[in-house]
Amino acid sequence: MRKLLAFGLILTLTACGYGREVKNDEYYDDSRRARVQGRLSGSDGILIFGTDRSSQQADSQEGGLGVNAYLWRATLDTLSFLPLSSADPFGGVIITDWYSPAATPTERFRATAYILGRQLRSDGVRVSVFRQELRNGGWMDAPVAPTTNTDMENQILARARELRSQTAAR
């Protein structure tokens, strides 16, 4: 009974949790077809009914983006704690709105990220973080720590590498 409750609890937490959905192509496939690299049709099978979204998805992941898809997704993930103001997937520009942490209501931050190309390179992303402090009832520009921008860029690159490895390991 305890095992039942424990396992049920895990699944209930799962239902309320923050997990990432595992796609079908991340599961092992023992068919002989799965052992052949690539598809003559360019996509997983020939579409005989419905609308082909694979090309649209491919466009949105690579061709439609003017920048590297892993860096783009990693930047969005890393900056997700800030409210998004605008995101241009063709130019590779992400601009956030001001965000004031609850613990420090007298300061606020915003960030601008530039993804610089289609390749996953260590110099492929630039981040600029801006900070303001509340003084005399008005927000005034204030300096950020010198390593903040680099730390953010490293965080994005690490996330991009993780996304790339997850894809390669399938």
Next chain:
Amino acid sequence: MRKILLATTAVAAAAVFGAAPLAAQEAPTVRVGGYFRFNYAFTDQDGATSSTANLGKSDFTSDMEIHVIVQGKAANGVSYGATIEVQDDQNRQATSGVATKMSLDTDEMYLWVSSPQAGQLRFGDEDGVVLGAMATGWITSFGTGGIDGDWLDNVVGGNNRPSYFVGGGLVDSTKIIYTSPQFFGFDFGASFGFNEGEGEDSGCEALGTNCDRYDSSGPLGTYSLRRKNEVQAAIRYRGSFAGVGIAGMAGYIGSGVTKNSSGLSGEGLSVGVFGLQATAYGFTAGANYAFGRANAGLGLLQNGAGLDDQDMKQWVAGVAYTFANLTVGANFFDVRSAGSQTNPNERKDQAWSVGANYNLAPGLALVAEYTQGTKEEDATATATGVDTDTKVFLLGTRIAF
């Protein structure tokens, strides 16, 4: 355990079908995929001559699969779909009462529903979580798959085919499978099937040991070892460290067994499976270790005084390297088991393989592969043994769309 799985399946189903964030609806799509291969095989095997017939060494063989893949997404964020795989898989069954070896049958066929919050449920004929969804450490991406490739299709006689298992190693018993979302690199799952049978119906017309629901033999009946209440559970990790992709899996396969009311019965499966693989710079290396109550190839053990009922132990390892359109690799297995239970000696099944495939175009490849396998169990004064050696060279082409 069965109650746990059924209850948690209900919990997961409630979560899957329950409230979920709004998401873009996607009308269902239906795709048809396929596979065809042609091999030249040079087979040098023991047991190729007898007083009634002799075997040559060369042969051409072909094989095919057709996959129908349905997928869609509801407005409540629940994805759904079905997969039906039809294959030419009637090997060695061109006998009386059975259609020729060119007959088609279904391999896997299942329906699935999935939500980002609750994970995925699959219903149908599938491998489960240890031998299917989360299988890890079996490297078969070169040639035709090496020790798990096409070589055994060409070998005549069960004693000349070493026994082992990798992903897909049990028949796809009709079952329910749950797999979780991924948390911090981890996902987990479990599967359950009442009986060993797969497919549409009861498996029999008259009451007998071939019925899917066959549970025990009567006093005058014959006895057949079959799995009951098959359970698989697994947890998997995937992540990267310094650019190296890592995947690891720990799993358990357990089952009950049909009973014999007039004699010796069998033992259910109780096997632990551990897999690990790493990917970097074009290399993929992996290993899988399995041990527990089973015979080689996840066969069931019979119990009783005087029978050899030692546990099965299996190592499988492999490595593959991909450079541009070329993939080369090697793998092997080493299985120690009871083998013949009337023979007290340990049985040793081993095989190793090297191979390569070259992609002429996406979905079109040339393959070459060499595999050697042995099967050994020393004879005793009262029990026969086995000592066979098989070598197969394959050269072929395959296409997938």
